[in-house]
Amino acid sequence: MNWLDEIHWDADGLVPVIAQEHDTGDVVMFAWMNREALQLSQDTRQAVYWSRSRKRLWRKGEESGHVQKIHEIRLDCDEDVILLKIEQVGGIACHTGRHSCFFKKLENENWLVDQPVIKNPEDIYKHE
Incomplete structure (x- = not known):
């Protein structure tokens, strides 16, 4: 049987995929x-990845240069979620210019942004 x-x-x-920094x-x-x-x-x-909105393959970092180098690929116990242990090149994973896409934290029933913008997205994604 093929691993896929x-x-x-x-x-x-x-299949849903979680990207986690290996270190x-x-x-x-x-x-x-x-x-x-x-x-x-x-x-x-x-x-x-597969972009559901663009309906095409999406090579992480193809526009931004912020590629994810894979150290490990793991499959959960139900065999329906993938975990990638990665090195995030450039330290920016989010299209908002932040380290992580999970930059909002719930406190007192309000979403608070707790991560700074590392680089302005307009400087990352140069549209011509």
């Missing part, structure tokens, strides 16, 4: 992969 066949893909052929344990991102994205990620050791 052991994954429980959803009805759309996708700090920080969860920096959540995304989706299809079979091709996961195979490419395994082959290249750089994260490739």
